[in-house]
Amino acid sequence: MNSPSLNGPHNDAAQAASGGCPVRSAAPGGLTRLYGPEASADPHNIYAQLRKQFGSVAPVLLEGDVPAWLVLGYRENKRVLDNPRQFSRDSRIWRDWEEGRIESTSPLIPMLGWRPDCVSQDGEPHRRLRGAVTDNLQALAARGIRRHVTHFANKQIDAFADAGRADLVAQYAEYLPMLVLTRLFGLAEGEGRRLATSCAQLMKGGEDAVAHNERIMQVLGELAERKRAEPGSDFTSGLIEHHAGLDEDEILSHLRLVLITAHNTTSNLLARVLQLILTHTTRLAGLVSGQLNVSAVVEEVMWNTPPLAVLPGRFATADLELGGQRIKAGDLLVLGLTAGNLDPEIRPDAGVSIHGNQAHLAFSSGPHECPGQGVGQAIIETAVDVLLHRLPGLRLATPAGELTATASTWEMRLDRIPVEFTPQPAAV
DSSP: OOOOOTTSHHHHHHHHHHTTOOOTTBOTTSOEESSSHHHHHOHHHHHHHHHHHHSSEEEEEETTTEEEEEEOOHHHHHHHHHOTTTEESOGGGOHHHHTTOSOTTOTTHHHHSOOSSGGGOOHHHHHHHHHHHHHHHHHHHHHOSHHHHHHHHHHHHHTTGGGTEEETIIIIITTHHHHHHHHHHTOOTTHHHHHHHHHHHHHHOSTTHHHHHHHHHHHHHHHHHHHHHSOOSSHHHHHHHOTTOOOHHHHHHHHHHHHHHHHHHHHHHHHHHHHHHHHOHHHHHHHHHTSSOHHHHHHHHHHHSOSOSEEEEEEESSOEEETTEEEOTTOEEEEEHHHHHTOTTTOSSTTSOOTTOOOOSTTOOGGGOOTTHHHHHHHHHHHHHHHHHHOTTOEESSOGGGOOEEEOSSOEEESOOEEEOOOOOOOO
16 A cells, blocks of 8 residues: 555555445545544544454544544554654654645644654654653652642632532533643633633644634743743743753743643543543442542543544654555654554453553653653542542432543543532632
């Protein structure tokens, strides 16, 4: 198979491999779209059908019918993530971009476009920039993140505690991580909700993605200017003052990277953890009694519903073979983290407990593995502990089967978690 193109061998492969088995969300040329209403309705079915047709690596279309390879196999995902010399994160070698087929206004650009940050580079430039990020994240952790989470968690709960009912997505998980991040970044608390909305819209893609990205950059640009004049003990000041000597563009790009990634993944993961706790009463009872800790629940969610379903993206540095497909230099690959975690080759029975096994793909892998795992874990564990302590009798207010989620190319987010509990006064 040659490189993914709308008019080339991709179509031949789709027809030859299908064996008459239709794929939902198919474009006119026979390729499968990872975006749009049909793809959003049932992404797991699409992953399964693609695996059945193509195996561990499948040709797909992203927004704007941009061709890419979706990596479905666990081992193939690991190979791509662990080998930056073969699969670079530098989108400047993306052939469709080089040859002018991707507009600068494409909704893919906020997710895939090159920036002067550690995610967009490999080798020594990556190590230099990543060092600045990890040093400052570790400094924040040392100062104590949990007190900020406790403060904002109680503040969120105070808004609905006396009502005896709430939606734990819209009134808790959707905004809590961003409120914590505003404090860690040195931003005004009032910016939190607007930034959370822009981050969510950017991940959804669509025509507003670029505008929301510009809004985020404007806020962060103003923040960096303020912190140069009045530094403090926050992540922004730490980047500005770091010995790696980041320039202005590098500072802004890393503020954007950490803000968007940390908020979107943590808010989605928090909602999924709450869903698992509330739909499996043994988990809830175990947490309340102290026989189970939150980290075990988080680990289970990381395997079965990771916060990023599909990770953007890698670019082949040379012609090579992956999962039985012939990948061409400059081809775009996107990493199916959910599909890889559920790969029947490594999990023939997805219902079997994976307790204690942290080999999931949810944090990525290799040189670009997420450096903010500890921050996210602290936010989620504290948020769950505060919620269970504050709201006795917490339970779902709707049958578990009626909980719905909305998917985009990159993630699948719960729409709502309606709950009931014994009404409580606001915290003093």
